[in-house]
Amino acid sequence: MRLKAGIFVAALTRRVFSDGGMAAVERHGSDEAGAIFVRIRHRDGTESLAAPAPQTAFDEDHPETRLFELRKTRVQEAEVNEMLAREARFDPDFWVVEIETDSPETYLSFIEE
Template sequence: MRLTSDFFVSALTRRVFGDGGFAAVVRKGATEAGAVFVTTRNRMGEVTLFGPAPQTSYDEERPSERQFSLMLEGADDAAVEARLAKEMRFDPDIWVIEIEPGKLTVDELLSVAA
């Protein structure tokens, strides 16, 4: 059984805060099944955007684990906003979460598909 988007976002933000990082819900989407997008910002102000991984990335053994793929890396705010606006035209129920990881890396917080 797959976790609801609301539950997943809540668990992610608690895990980030528990690890000494910071997380903020920038846009709240559909409680049950809204797609989740995660942004991080480096010290130079460049943004990395992760979005839902394509269905082909899912393993048969763990089909319920939420996976992400890298969508933009080293982008500026305008590029990220444009990409999210495009995603919202396709699905207006998306979630956008911004995180600043603490001790754990983004790859440890999210299941990022290769």
């Protein structure tokens, strides 16, 4: 069984803070099962966007693991904003968590490309 979205977000932000980083909840989704998008701000002023991985990417032996895929990599803020606006029209009940890090793999599990 996977952690509820609200618990996952709280743990993510706490981990980033404990490492001396910055994290913030930009959009609060469903506490139970809202999709989680992570806006990753880089030191060079660009952003990346991690989105929930497709269901086909999940490991049947470890269904509790939340997997992410990078939908945008080191782009301008406007591109990330556009993608999140499109998502809001499709599913208004999602989370957006913002973190500042150059190594998001420290905090998120990404699918193998």
